[in-house]
Amino acid sequence: MLMNLVTNLLKIEHPIIQAPMAGGITTSELVAAVSNSGGLGMIGAGYMTPDQIREQIREIKQLTSKPIGINLFVPNKFDANEDKAKSANQLLNPIREKLNLPPKNHMEHPSFHDALEKYAEQIKVVIEEKVPICSFTFGLPSKSVVAELKQHHMVLMGTATTVKEAIEVEKSGMDMVVAQGSEAGGHRGSFMNDEQDNLVGLMSLIPQVADNVTIPVIAAGGIMDGRGLAASICLGAQAVQMGTAFLTCIESGAHQVHKEAILHAFEDETIVTRSFSGKPARGLINPFILSMQDNEKDLPEFPVQNALTQDIRKASGLQNKKDYMSLWSGQSPRLSKNQRVKTLIESIISDVKNTIGKQ
Amino acid sequence: MLMNLVTNLLKIEHPIIQAPMAGGITTSELVAAVSNSGGLGMIGAGYMTPDQIREQIREIKQLTSKPIGINLFVPNKFDANEDKAKSANQLLNPIREKLNLPPKNHMEHPSFHDALEKYAEQIKVVIEEKVPICSFTFGLPSKSVVAELKQHHMVLMGTATTVKEAIEVEKSGMDMVVAQGSEAGGHRGSFMNDEQDNLVGLMSLIPQVADNVTIPVIAAGGIMDGRGLAASICLGAQAVQMGTAFLTCIESGAHQVHKEAILHAFEDETIVTRSFSGKPARGLINPFILSMQDNEKDLPEFPVQNALTQDIRKASGLQNKKDYMSLWSGQSPRLSKNQRVKTLIESIISDVKNTIGKQ
Known part of the structure; x- marks a missing residue:
C-alpha cells in the first residue's frame, strides 16, 4: 500500500510529505531530514525573496541528495x-503598546505588481536550481507557467479545499492535488471561496475529491501518525502532507514558544482566523485572535493585514510572548511530540504496517 | 477487523450503527431494515412521547428479532x-407570511420540569419494552438512571465532540462513546461547550479520543461507505454511526424534498446553525438559515427556538418547500444514494473487505 503513483512520481520511499510551512519553519535541517528519512521535505517559500530561495536550495543540497520540493504563493x-x-x-495599536512598539497609522504592503514580479523571480530560481517538485497555494499557476515548469520536467501540485477546487487543480495541469481538510493548521489553501464556516473535514473531503479527479490525491489536515496515514489511504488518498507533526520536531525552525504551545494544547483549542494575515488560517486561540474576533470581517485583505501585523508578530516572538504570535496548529496537538524527524517517519511507517497487519 | 468489542456488546454482525435521527426519520421500516441487515437500527426518540416510543418499539419487534437501540435527549x-x-x-414572521402562516408573538415551549418528567417516562418505557441499547445526546444520564439501566443489562452509549467530553462519557458509566466529528449532520452532541467555530474533524478527533478513554469509540460524521468505515477503524474506532447515508435510503422517513436536496448537494453546501432549534446542527444552507445568520447569537436557546420554528418547518414540509425546512446533512452528500438499506450495508462490507484486501 505504501508504494504508489505518488511515491513513483516524487521518487520518494514513503508517501509522507512535509507541509511547506512558510515563515522560517522549514529550515534546511528540517527539509533535508525529511528527504533523508524517505519522505519529501519541502521549502515553504511563499514569503521568501528569490535570493533567499536560491541560498536555501543550495544549502539543502549540501545536506541531502534526495528530492525536495518547494511551495509558492500564487x-x-x-x-x-x-x-x-x-x-x-486602531485595533492593533493597543497591542503594539503592550509590546512596547510604536503606534502605526499608515499602511505599507507590497503591491499586486510587486507580488507578481517576485513570484516570476521565484519561479525562475526554482527552475535554475532544478528543484524537481513545486506546489502552489492560494491559486493556480497560469498556463504559460505550467508549460514552462513542465518543460523542465517538474512535478506540480496544487492545493484544494473543495471538490470544485480539486477539479480546477487537475484542469490546470497539476500532477497531483493536496486535499486540505478543515483539520489543517496554518493557511487555508482555498482559492475559489474564502468561507470560514463551511470547511470540509477530511473524512468527507478525501473520498469526494478522489471520486471527482483522476490525478492522485494527497491528504492534509490533522494527520500525525500511522493511524492518519492508513486512514487517508483507506479514504482514497495516495499520500499525506503533514505540517504540525513536523513543526514540533527538533529540526524545525518554529519558535520554541510555538512548539511548546502545541505540545501542551488540546484538540478544541484552535480556530480559523483572518486576524493575522487577512487570509483564513488555523491556529491556537490566543489573546491576539480573541481581541480581533469581533472585527474579523472588517479587517484588510491579504497581504495588507499580514504587513500590518508583522511588527507585532515579530516583537511577540522576540519577547517570547505567545499571546500575540501566530501559533498555527492543526486539530491534533495532543498527538504532537518533540522528536527527531527520522523517529517520526520511522514510527509512522512501522505503525502503518502494524495497523494493516492487524486487520 | 470487523468483529470486535462493539459488535460483541451490541450483538450485531457488522460494526455499523444507524444514527438515531430524530423527527420522524427513523421509521420502523428503517430501524428494522438496518438490524435485519446486520447493523444496529436505532430509534431517534428525543422528541417522541412515551406512548409513541412504546408503540414504535412494538411495531419494530414485529419486523425484526435482532437487537435495536434508542436515543434520548438529556x-x-x-x-x-x-x-x-x-x-x-420578529425575524420569523416574514417567513410565516411567505408560508401563509399567521404571525406569532408569543413563546410556547415545554418547561424544564416538563422535559425532565417526559425524559423519566421515556426511560421507563425503554426499560419496560426491554430495548437492549440506549444512547444519550446533549448530556449524560444521572448516576441513578445509569444504575437503573445497568440493572436491566442495557448497553449504554454517550455522545462526545471533544476528548474532554469523551472522558466524561466514560466516567459516567457509558459502555461506549460516539465521537462526533465536525463532518456530522444534524445536531451537535456537545454538552460541555456550545462553540460552533472550533468543531474537530474526525481525522483529528478519533485518535485523540481513542488515546484518552478505555471504552470503545464509535466514529460519527461524514461516513458513507466502506472507505469511511475502514478509515475509522484505522484511526482507532471500533464501529461507525452513519446518519446521512441512511437518511436518503428508501426505508427512511425523511421528507422526499429533504432526500432529494441531499442527493443533489455538494460537500461545501452545509453549515452549522442554531437557527432551527437553538442548538448547533449541521444542515444544507437554505434561505431560512441565511435569513437568520446575522442574528444567530441572539436567538433563544433550545428548546425555545425549536418550538418557535415548529410551525414553519411543518408548513414548509407540507408545501414541499425546501427553503424553510431543516435539511440536516453531513459533509458527504456527494456520496449519498437512494437505495435499500440492505444494499447500502452489503456494499459497505464488501468495499471494506476489498480495501483491506488490496493493502
Missing part, C-alpha cells in the same frame, strides 16, 4: 482599502 | 428569555 489581486487599514491599526 | 436547563423570543418571532 499572487491574488487585493483591495488596498485605506479605511480598513486605519481601523485595523 | 434535558438541559435553559433560559426562557421573553425578549429573545420576541426578537426571534
Whole structure:
C-alpha cells in the first residue's frame, strides 16, 4: 500500500510529505531530514525573496541528495482599502503598546505588481536550481507557467479545499492535488471561496475529491501518525502532507514558544482566523485572535493585514510572548511530540504496517 | 477487523450503527431494515412521547428479532428569555407570511420540569419494552438512571465532540462513546461547550479520543461507505454511526424534498446553525438559515427556538418547500444514494473487505 503513483512520481520511499510551512519553519535541517528519512521535505517559500530561495536550495543540497520540493504563493489581486487599514491599526495599536512598539497609522504592503514580479523571480530560481517538485497555494499557476515548469520536467501540485477546487487543480495541469481538510493548521489553501464556516473535514473531503479527479490525491489536515496515514489511504488518498507533526520536531525552525504551545494544547483549542494575515488560517486561540474576533470581517485583505501585523508578530516572538504570535496548529496537538524527524517517519511507517497487519 | 468489542456488546454482525435521527426519520421500516441487515437500527426518540416510543418499539419487534437501540435527549436547563423570543418571532414572521402562516408573538415551549418528567417516562418505557441499547445526546444520564439501566443489562452509549467530553462519557458509566466529528449532520452532541467555530474533524478527533478513554469509540460524521468505515477503524474506532447515508435510503422517513436536496448537494453546501432549534446542527444552507445568520447569537436557546420554528418547518414540509425546512446533512452528500438499506450495508462490507484486501 505504501508504494504508489505518488511515491513513483516524487521518487520518494514513503508517501509522507512535509507541509511547506512558510515563515522560517522549514529550515534546511528540517527539509533535508525529511528527504533523508524517505519522505519529501519541502521549502515553504511563499514569503521568501528569490535570493533567499536560491541560498536555501543550495544549502539543502549540501545536506541531502534526495528530492525536495518547494511551495509558492500564487499572487491574488487585493483591495488596498485605506479605511480598513486605519481601523485595523486602531485595533492593533493597543497591542503594539503592550509590546512596547510604536503606534502605526499608515499602511505599507507590497503591491499586486510587486507580488507578481517576485513570484516570476521565484519561479525562475526554482527552475535554475532544478528543484524537481513545486506546489502552489492560494491559486493556480497560469498556463504559460505550467508549460514552462513542465518543460523542465517538474512535478506540480496544487492545493484544494473543495471538490470544485480539486477539479480546477487537475484542469490546470497539476500532477497531483493536496486535499486540505478543515483539520489543517496554518493557511487555508482555498482559492475559489474564502468561507470560514463551511470547511470540509477530511473524512468527507478525501473520498469526494478522489471520486471527482483522476490525478492522485494527497491528504492534509490533522494527520500525525500511522493511524492518519492508513486512514487517508483507506479514504482514497495516495499520500499525506503533514505540517504540525513536523513543526514540533527538533529540526524545525518554529519558535520554541510555538512548539511548546502545541505540545501542551488540546484538540478544541484552535480556530480559523483572518486576524493575522487577512487570509483564513488555523491556529491556537490566543489573546491576539480573541481581541480581533469581533472585527474579523472588517479587517484588510491579504497581504495588507499580514504587513500590518508583522511588527507585532515579530516583537511577540522576540519577547517570547505567545499571546500575540501566530501559533498555527492543526486539530491534533495532543498527538504532537518533540522528536527527531527520522523517529517520526520511522514510527509512522512501522505503525502503518502494524495497523494493516492487524486487520 | 470487523468483529470486535462493539459488535460483541451490541450483538450485531457488522460494526455499523444507524444514527438515531430524530423527527420522524427513523421509521420502523428503517430501524428494522438496518438490524435485519446486520447493523444496529436505532430509534431517534428525543422528541417522541412515551406512548409513541412504546408503540414504535412494538411495531419494530414485529419486523425484526435482532437487537435495536434508542436515543434520548438529556434535558438541559435553559433560559426562557421573553425578549429573545420576541426578537426571534420578529425575524420569523416574514417567513410565516411567505408560508401563509399567521404571525406569532408569543413563546410556547415545554418547561424544564416538563422535559425532565417526559425524559423519566421515556426511560421507563425503554426499560419496560426491554430495548437492549440506549444512547444519550446533549448530556449524560444521572448516576441513578445509569444504575437503573445497568440493572436491566442495557448497553449504554454517550455522545462526545471533544476528548474532554469523551472522558466524561466514560466516567459516567457509558459502555461506549460516539465521537462526533465536525463532518456530522444534524445536531451537535456537545454538552460541555456550545462553540460552533472550533468543531474537530474526525481525522483529528478519533485518535485523540481513542488515546484518552478505555471504552470503545464509535466514529460519527461524514461516513458513507466502506472507505469511511475502514478509515475509522484505522484511526482507532471500533464501529461507525452513519446518519446521512441512511437518511436518503428508501426505508427512511425523511421528507422526499429533504432526500432529494441531499442527493443533489455538494460537500461545501452545509453549515452549522442554531437557527432551527437553538442548538448547533449541521444542515444544507437554505434561505431560512441565511435569513437568520446575522442574528444567530441572539436567538433563544433550545428548546425555545425549536418550538418557535415548529410551525414553519411543518408548513414548509407540507408545501414541499425546501427553503424553510431543516435539511440536516453531513459533509458527504456527494456520496449519498437512494437505495435499500440492505444494499447500502452489503456494499459497505464488501468495499471494506476489498480495501483491506488490496493493502
